[in-house]
Amino acid sequence: MNPHPGWRPVGGLCVSQMISWGALYYxxxxxxxxxxxxxRWPLGALMGAFSLGLLLTGVSTFAVGFLLRRVSGRVVxxxxxxxxxxxxxxxxxxxxxxxxxxxxxxxxVAMGATLYETAFAVLARIYDADYQKxxxxxxxxxxxxxxxxxPLTGVLVTEAGWRECLVAYAVLQGFVCAPLHWFVLPxxxxxxxxxxxxxxxxxxxxxxxxxxxxxxxxxxxxxxxxFSALSVHLVPLLETHGLPLGEATGLAALAGPVQVLGRAxxxxxxxQWPIARTGKVAQVLVVGALLLLGWKSVPGxxxxxxxxxxxxxxxxxxxxxxxxxxxxxxxxxYAAASGALMGPAILCRAAGxxxxxxxxxxxxxxxxxxxxxxxxxxxxxxxxxxxxxxP
Numbered sequence: 294m295n296p297h298p299g300w301r302p303v304g305g306l307c308v309s310q311m312i313s314w315g316a317l318y319y320x321x322x323x324x325x326x327x328x329x330x331x332x333r334w335p336l337g338a339l340m341g342a343f344s345l346g347l348l349l350t351g352v353s354t355f356a357v358g359f360l361l362r363r364v365s366g367r368v369v370x371x372x373x374x375x376x377x378x379x380x381x382x383x384x385x386x387x388x389x390x391x392x393x394x395x396x397x398x399x400x401x402v403a404m405g406a407t408l409y410e411t412a413f414a415v416l417a418r419i420y421d422a423d424y425q426k427x428x429x430x431x432x433x434x435x436x437x438x439x440x441x442x443x444p445l446t447g448v449l450v451t452e453a454g455w456r457e458c459l460v461a462y463a464v465l466q467g468f469v470c471a472p473l474h475w476f477v478l479p480x481x482x483x484x485x486x487x488x489x490x491x492x493x494x495x496x497x498x499x500x501x502x503x504x505x506x507x508x509x510x511x512x513x514x515x516x517x518x519x520f521s522a523l524s525v526h527l528v529p530l531l532e533t534h535g536l537p538l539g540e541a542t543g544l545a546a547l548a549g550p551v552q553v554l555g556r557a558x559x560x561x562x563x564x565q566w567p568i569a570r571t572g573k574v575a576q577v578l579v580v581g582a583l584l585l586l587g588w589k590s591v592p593g594x595x596x597x598x599x600x601x602x603x604x605x606x607x608x609x610x611x612x613x614x615x616x617x618x619x620x621x622x623x624x625x626x627y628a629a630a631s632g633a634l635m636g637p638a639i640l641c642r643a644a645g646x647x648x649x650x651x652x653x654x655x656x657x658x659x660x661x662x663x664x665x666x667x668x669x670x671x672x673x674x675x676x677x678x679x680x681x682x683x684p
Contacts, residue, residue, distance in 0.1 A: 302419055303427045305477030306412050307434035309374065309470040313407045314435050315442025316462035317377055317400055323446040327455040334390050342394045344643055346401030351639030353405025358414065358632010365481055366415035370474040373406025378466035385459035407470070409435065410635045413615040415478060417627035424624075425568075428615050429560040436553040436608060500633050505621050508680030513614060513638040515673035519579065519666050520607055521645030523586075527600070530586055530659050534596060544600055551604030558605075559612050568620060569681040572613040576674030578606035580667060587663030617681060 325339050361369060380400035387393045405411070413428055420427045449458035500506045523530075527548070531541035563571060585591055585599030614635070622630035652662045 300427075301477045302416070302479070303430050305473040306416070306431045309370075309407070309473050310409070310412060310431055310435040311438045311441065312462075312465050312470055313374070313377065313404075314438035315445070316381060316465060317404050317408075319439045319442045320446045320458070320462065323443055323450065324455050324458070327450050331455070332387075332390075334393070338390060339393070342390075342397040344647075345394060346397040346404065347643040348640060349398055349401030350404040350408070351636050351641075351643065353402045353636075354410050354639055355632045355636025357406050357411055358628050358630070358636070361411070361414050361628035361632070365479065366411070366418070367475055367478040367480050369406055370411060370415065370478060371471050373403050373411070374466050374470035374474055377403035377407055378463040378471070381459045381463035381466060385456040385463065405639075409611065409615075410631055410639075413618075414628040414631050417615075417619050417624050417631075419479060421624070424619060425564055425612070425616055426560065429556055429563065429612055432556050432608070432611050433553060433560065436549070436556055439549055500630060505680045505683045506630065506634070508676045508683070509617065509621065510634050510637060512673045512676035512680060513634055514641045515669045515676065516576075516579075516610065517638040517642040518645040518648065519583075519670045519673065520610075521642040522649035522662070522666060523583070523603060524607075525646035526649050526659070526662065527586075527603075529657070530663075531596060531600075533657065533659055534589075534591065536596075544597060547597070547600050548604035548607070551601050552608030555605035555608030556612060559609055563612070568613060568616045569678070571609065572617060572677050572681065573674065575606045575609045575613055576670065576677055578602045579610075580670045580674070582606065583663055583667040583670060587659065587667065617677075621681070 321343050325336060325343075328334065329336050329339055357369060376399065380396055380403050383396035383399065384393065387396055409432070412431060416427045416431065417424060446458060449461060453461075527545045528538070528541045531544055532538065536544065559571070579602065582599045582602035585595050585602070588595065591599070615631075618631050618634060619627050649662045649666070652665060653659065654661065
């Protein structure tokens with residue numbers, strides 16, 4: 294471990310994470326209607342392509358975690374950014390719906406090689422005592438991606454068109470993110486010092502044999518279902534309380550800045566708390582958020598409090614997951630453990646909104662959905678405590 298790694302890797306990843314999250318993830322929410330308007334493809338079919346990309350993100354994250362034991366983070370993240378540029382350019386050039394699905398499938402693989410889980414694995418090998426500070430700093434920048442790219446995408450689509458917008462984002466991937474990854478990240482393999490040996494199946498079997506892996510995997514998977522379902526259904530859930538669409542959208546939008554606030558608080562005071570305690574608090578907050586949002590006669594301030602609790606918990610849990618994995622599996626084992634833990638969680642993230650939609654009553658009532666999500670959040674917290682407390 295380099296005792297004085299400097300902060301160039303953190304600075305570079307701050308820029309690349311903001312661009313990558315913005316271009317590959319958040320921009321789609323703005324782009325889908327303009328794409329549907331020009332191509333006449335159904336919105337549901339467009340969302341299906343994006344969901345396919347997210348599923349492949351989970352699969353590729355699992356594989357990338359093991360690949361990082363043998364290939365440097367510089368190579369993986371640079372290749373991921375180049376692939377992201379190719380995929381966005383391909384989306385821009387699509388004339389048939391099947392091409393759109395293929396392009397988003399490629400983008401999903403690129404996301405698995407460039408977003409948080411891979412960045413955190415790289416940081417885990419670079420930093421020791423400053424790891425929590427490094428991760429928190431990068432997530433602060435990533436948390437601003439929607440704030441920057443939602444309006445930027447809207448302007449580009451209005452002034453130039455959705456295809457031109459995606460070409461511009463492809464250029465950013467190829468000429469900003471890829472060079473940053475190549476020049477600021479270390480050239481050494483993450484696992485070389487640890488003697489990364491054995492086959493992929495052998496490494497997986499070793500992880501599955503550890504009790505903390507099984508409990509944390511369960512916790513992260515349940516947590517992913519809860520937060521992805523709530524993220525997609527938050528606005529219609531608020532509307533069931535009698536809020537008009539404009540007010541519901543405005544209230545839900547508070548979750549983004551509050552998410553960044555939660556990470557800023559973690560940056561300032563997180564090192565003074567054991568990460569297991571922070572994780573417990575974050576898990577309790579989301580249960581509280583669900584109880585408030587599901588309470589039929591909750592006053593307006595209660596709804597606002599529910600959204601704020603949801604935002605803070607979501608922001609902090611991104612950091613908690615990363616630091617918990619490093620604490621339980623060490624810097625050398627982080628890459629493989631992170632891929633094996635977060636790959637299934639990302640798959641569950643893609644399934645969460647669909648599960649919630651299936652549980653909606655014909656009248657649009659969210660009672661059963663909120664009850665299930667509250668139960669899953671409680672089990673997630675319990676599994677997290679078990680995983681962190683095992684000797």
